[in-house]
Structures are given as C-alpha cells and as structure tokens.
Amino acid sequence: MLKLYQSQPSGNCYKIRLLLTQLDIPFEKIEIDIFKKESRTSEFLKKNLNGRVPVVETESGRFLPESNAILFYLSEGTPFFPDDRFERAQVMQWLFFEQYSHEPYIATSRYWISLLKKPEEYRQQLEQKREPGYAALRVMDEHLSDREFFVGDRYTIADIALFAYTHVADEGNFDLLGFSKILAWIERIKARPKYISIQE
C-alpha cells in the first residue's frame, strides 16, 4: 500500500490526502512531528534530502517529495489532470504560482499564528507577508471572475493545490470577505464528491 509521510495540519499534506481519497487510492498515513524536527532526522533525510513533508513511498519502495510533484504523479492519466497539452501546462502554471506566490505568505502566516501560536514573536515577518499574500488572493479572485475552476472549466489538481491553504487563510489572519469569487469557488470544492476536510 502507498505510504504518506505527513503532518496532519499541513496544507501541503492535506492536498495529497484529498486527491488520494477522491481517486479511491488506499494509503497509510505515517505522522511526522515537524515540531519535534522529525523531518530532519538522518533516517528521514534518506527519504527526502530536503527534510520536508509530504513524502510518498510507492509500493515498490521509492520516495517522492514535494506536494505538487506528488499531485502530478498521482493524477496523470486521471480526470484530475487534463489531456490537452496547453491545459496541462496551465495546471503547472497554477501549481508553481501556488508554491512561489501564495504558500510562502499565506501558509507561513498560518503556521506562525495558528500552529506555532507565536504571532507576537513573528510580528514583523507577519507584516511583510500581508501585501504579497493579498496580492496572490487578488490574482486568484480575478482569474475566477469568469470561470468555475482554475483550468479548463474542470476540477483539477490546480484547484486542490490552491484550495489547501486558501480555505484556511483566516488561520493566518487573511480575510477572504472581499473575495467573493474565491468564496464561491471554495464552496464548489467542498461540494465535490468524496471531499474530506483538512482534519480528516
């Protein structure tokens, strides 16, 4: 059975659980306590030299890190990844947008505020994260102004990747109230068959 080395509250790990569940692929969760630096042990570094979760271990014992690379690996050849060449590239566009222009601001703020629970200690860094975080949300909201999903009018891994940290953006003190298109899109994702929450 496929193994998922993960941290339950991590949005990057939630992406994988959500896709695996919606693909009906059984998997075993192995909890790595990142607060105890369990992803930096010499044993774990054999699975991922970069010392981060999630990592997937295939049935043949190979390891794959990087949440969005795992989404790609699991979704190729399924309805969650397009067949059309240009749409495939557009899915990638949003996956890279998520990791470069979204996650470092919105996920990191949530981590400091709601997981580490040290908003005062990180006050200055949190201030620096606000404008680029809201810029990412504005890009998403405008892109969604005339479409239901991020690529090709169909639910794909681009939606899963962006949903993971956007729907809990309030836990990093990002207010989604002004982003009506994002809010409607979040409800569409939550209504998908076999949807699971980040707690599951």
Next chain:
Amino acid sequence: MLKLYQSQPSGNCYKIRLLLTQLDIPFEKIEIDIFKKESRTSEFLKKNLNGRVPVVETESGRFLPESNAILFYLSEGTPFFPDDRFERAQVMQWLFFEQYSHEPYIATSRYWISLLKKPEEYRQQLEQKREPGYAALRVMDEHLSDREFFVGDRYTIADIALFAYTHVADEGNFDLLGFSKILAWIERIKARPKYISIQE
C-alpha cells in the same frame, strides 16, 4: 513564431532561452524592463495577472507564465522530459524544489546585489537568505554525489531549471568552492550541445 516576454538578466527567462535554443525552436524576444515596472502595466497584466516574466505567447496567441511551467510545456514529448512516469514526477520534484527552496534565496540575493546593486540597503534580508540558500546547495551537492544529472542519468529540464541561478550564485555572494559535485555538474551543462550563456 513563438514570442518570449522576458528580462535578459533574469535566470528564470534564461531557462526558456536555453531550452528553446537546444530544441531548435525559433523565437522572438520581447524585452520587458522590470526595473521600470513594465511587467506591472495593465497591458502586461492581460498576459500574466501575476505581473512577472517570463511569459510565452504561442503562435495561436495564448499566454503561458511561470518559467517551470513553460519548461514543461516545451519539453513534453522531447528528450528533455522523461517518458517514465516516476522520472517525470522526479523532474517535477526538482522544479518545485528550485522554485520553493532555491530561487527565493539564491536568485533574490543576486537580484539585490548584482542587478539592483543595493547590497547595503538589503543587508539584513541578505543575511536571512544565506543559510537557506546554502541548505539548497548542500541538497544539490549531495544528490549529485552519485549521478551525472538530476533525474535518470540524463540531461532534462530539471538540470536547466537548477542551472539557471546556480551557475551565477556567486553574483549573490554564494561561494560554490566547497560544492565539488555542483561545480562538475555545471561544467557538464556548459558542455552540452547548443549551450548558450545567460548573456545570449
């Protein structure tokens, strides 16, 4: 003809020029002066809502941003992207590593020091970039300890993506002297057929 909206000194744009040249695909360069914020004009935001270069315009007039998504788009079905499913995912692993764990430290330092030429103004931020930047280089060097290229013993877009900012890391005051495997890999890349430099 394919159009590349780009900034010549940007490593992200260089990735695309290098691949297009090695694929023998003719293209037109359209220079966007990011120092004059030309990537943030309302005209340019129609090409990329996120206001960044590179952006590729296809012959049919469609726009694709995000350097690593463009590499994927151009390389699918060529020797620069593997056929094997797991190797394809491993290429993605390194592309996401590059954008999340490498570029924000090594490219940003080069930008502040050698392009903006304001090392004093950014002194504090530059200090914060050093440890994670060197951590990325250590991951690369260790990964290269028993292989010639990043994935599957063959030159792929994973090498192109990582090469772009690594081979000019010194311009961001990162010293590659202790990274013998990276230095040897850089020489292998420079020896590839149809290699072009970042100035070209």
